[in-house]
Amino acid sequence: MGKEANESKDTANIVAQQVQKIALLKEQMVRMEAELNLAKDIQLxxxxxxxxxxxxRSDVELYAKLISAREVGGDFYDYYLLDDNKLAIVVGDVSGKGVAAGFMMAVGKALLKSRAATDFSTASIMSHVNQEMAANNPDYMFTTVFMGIIDLAKKEMTYTNAGHNPTLILQKDGTLVKLSTLHGPVVAAMEDIVYGESVVSLSVGDVIFAYTDGITEAHNSALELFSETRLFDSLKRPFKNVKDTVERIVLDILLFERGEEQFDDITALCVEIKE
Amino acid sequence: MDIVSTTKEDMLILDFVGQLDTGTAPRAEMEVNKYLESNQKIIFNLAKTVFVSSAGLRVFLGTAKKLKASGGLFRICNANEVVQEILDISGFSQILDVKKSLEEAVTNFN
Structure with missing residues (x-):
């Protein structure tokens, strides 16, 4: 009897210990979730x-949107005037998700902006930022970056594409131009990369559309991708303004997904060149 | 995602079967790390790899850099059209040694 009583006492102890452990784990989980939400807030x-x-100013209009997926994602966009005539635009996608991706996004974004303050060549900016980020990258993370510097007086854009999906230009006559040139690999992957740049002429009425692959890779329950084809169809509808273009595409994606959970961040940045 | 290993002379060939994405990449990375302990010439054969996301590209990059640091060699081969496009757009085909076929990958690998 004594032995049995001891055994049941032991069992009760073990159960109590486990209950305590579970309570502690739950507490930790709540705290971690709160921290992840904080990281997501910081990202946004x-x-x-x-x-x-x-x-x-009336010679340019910009509208951008980032819809974050459930976890902290790695998409980012940025824009800033470098002087009276030069507008820099940036869209990027950091590999992976979570707090680490959020940090890398913050660092990349800050480095690009700080270099662009004194350097108007997107090739040179990208090469410098890559060197900085690749030198200390023990987790092999990387980010795609499209950076364009639009000269609003000369009506041209100098741009560098570092492993990012091609930016599009919807011309006033409805022609859709894909900026397919790749100027180098994703940023931070490898040191000593010398990036290139291209220049594209712009006209009043041209609309620049930069985005992340969360758009083209959005999928429905049948696992069909939204794809470039659907994006082009959305873009080719009559243009009203940049806000309408971005919101319409987002709506097209939501309708296409029909309730499927958004898997990846979605980012679109749209610029209209005006009189 | 399964990883099947075979050897040919002093080369280790790893076949990635399935999808290499956010869900499967962490385990794939751990498995590859084990092989890295005792192999210096590694080929990733992607003949049966359906899709590679950026999490998968990270596994390629990590393997390439670890092997480079230890004086080893790394190649990728047999990417399908979708995966090849991902390698091209991201610029990975510029920084990694990518071959069309396994036959090409095992030739002059030194």
């Missing part, structure tokens, strides 16, 4: 506003 707060007015 680092993104500039969707629809800036650039001090009331």
């Amino acid at each position: 707060n680092m993104i500039p506003i969707s629809h800036p007015d650039f001090g009331g």
Whole structure:
């Protein structure tokens, strides 16, 4: 009897210990989830506003949108005026998800902006930022980056594509131009990469559309991809304004997904060249 | 995602079967790391790899860099059309040694 009583006491102890452990784990999980949500907030707060007015200037209009997937993602966009005539635009996608991706996004975004303050060559900016980021990258992370510097006076864009999906230009006559040139691999993967750049002429009425692969790789329950074809169809509808273009594409994606969970971040940045 | 290993002379060939994405990449990375302990010439054969996401590309990059650091060699081969496009757009085909076929990959690998 004594032995049995001891055994049941032991069992009760073990159960109590396990209950305590579970409570502790639950507490840790709640704390971790709160921290992840904080990281997601930080990610979204680092993104500039969707629809800036650039001090009331009328020769350009920009609208951007980032829809974050469930976890902290790695998509980012940025834009800033470098002087009276030069507008820099950036869209990127960091490999992986989570807090580490969020940190890399923050560092990449900051390095690009700081270099662009004194260097107007996107090739040179990208080469420098890559060197900086690749030198200390023990986890083999990387980020795709499209960076364009639009000269609003000369009506041209100098751009560098580092492993990112091609940016599109919807011309006033409805022609869709794909900027297919790749100027180098993703940023931070390898040191000593010398990136190139291209220049494209722009006209009043041209619309630049930069985006991440969360758009083309959005899928429905039948695992069909939204794909470039559907994106082109969406873009080719009559143009109203940049906000309408981006919101319409986002709506097209949501309708296409029909309730499937959004798997990846979705980012679109759209610029109209105006009079 | 399964990884099947075979050897040919002093080369280790790893066949990646299935999808290499956010869900499967961490385990694939752990398995590859084990092979890295005792192999200096590694080929990833992607003949049966359906899709590679950026998490998968990270496994390629990590393997290439670890082998480079230890004086080893790394090649990728047999990517299907979709995977090849991912390698091209991301610029990985510029920084990694990518071959069309396994036959090409095992030739002059030194």
